[in-house]
Amino acid sequence: MTALEAVGVYVPSGRTPIEDLAEHFGLTAMQVRVFRRYHGLGEVSRDPGGLLDLLRGAVADLGSLKGREDRVRYVVHARTFPVVVPYPRNPLRDLCREFGLEQAATFAVGHHACASGLLAVDVVGRLLAADADPEALGLVVAGEKAFTGQAQLVPETSFFGEGAAACLVRAHGEHDRLLAYDAQLRGEFDDDSPETAARFQREYAHCLAAAIRTAVERSGLDMTQIRLILPHSVNRVAWQRVCRKLGFPLERVLLDNVGSIGHLFCADGLVNYRTAADRGLLQPGDRYVMAAAGAGLGAAFAAMVFEH
Structure with a gap:
């Protein structure tokens, strides 16, 4: 049974009030008030670095990964958007090199947009179960840069923030x-x-x-x-x-x-x-x-x- 071994998170300290984004998107004062009072949105997190910096922060927060890097079989990036960096950059492979995970198979899952994080956990759990190695681990990372207008605002609904999460997945476990x-x-x-x-x-x-x-x-x-x-x-x-x-x-x-x-x-x-x-x-x-x-x-x- 798929289980979450550990969860790491990186949320940058920088914040941008939604009022500061209003002019860029042509939002009226009334629309901003609706976002704040009705939808409960006030500010969004922003990081001066790139996507690799976000993912690095989340993986670094996984203390239980250290010393078990060789057990990681899969590293999967759950994405909302199919393209998150300019070609030919590959922050997922860069992340693996930094954390000693170069032996892992790497790929992205983005077929379910913002629900792809759950899909990635399911996919990795199934792959680990098929491997039949009880000590094997999978690493799912999630998080993207709000680098375009479409990646910053969901019209009349929400604002995207910047941050990242990572979780170690096992085929079987005692908790989560x-x-x-x-x-x-x-x-x-x-x-x-x-x-x-x-x-x-x-x-x-x-x-x-x-x-x-x-x-x-x-x-x-x-x-x-x-x-x-x-x-x-x-x-x-x-x-x-x-x-x-x-x-x-x-x-x-x-x-x-x-x-x-x-x-x-x-x-x-x-x-x-x-x-x-x-x-x-x-x-x-x-x-x-x-x-x-x-x-x-x-x-x-x-x-x-x-x-x-």
Whole structure:
């Protein structure tokens, strides 16, 4: 059973208030107030370095990796966007050279947009199980630079921040065991028309709630047995709607990072996991959900159920 061995996080100290981004995107004062008061967004994290600096910071935070580098079979970058640096740069291979992981197979997963972080954990867990080496590890890294307009703002929804997360994955483990995973792909949203965008907004909460409910049911549990939801940090009102669909208390969705760092692409779930763990919000035996949605070539709605 796939398990998370350790989670590392890097969130830079730099912050940019959303008001400072308004002029660049042509946002009115009223739109900014809606983002801040209604969606719960206040500022986003920014780092002066490049993508390698973000990923390096997250992997350096994995203390349990040191001395076990030779056990890492796979290093996978979970991406929202298919292209994250100019060709021919390859920060993932540079990262492996820095941390003594050159023997690992490396690739990127980006098919589910912002839900690709969950997909990457599932893929690595399956690969490790097929290898039949109980000591083998996989390393999933997530995080991107907000380097274009599309990578900085989700219109009327959220702002992207900069930061990164990394997790060591095992095929089997004693803690943070993956109990179930569900990913629901909706190809009908592969359309840039205003009508399709409006439909996506209308159906978003229903679709994400359905993925969460399905994953919880597959784990043999019900929502009353879920201690916490670790969300993708898109905005507060989106999770209010999802919680209404689920009949789940909003106060048990960890939204603390929404207003202070923004939406960190595929890294939100792992960043929120560390926040929960550091604050003692998860106790041994607690079951929790990581959930995310991504839009690009269609849409993906995904959820994983873990036991801490």
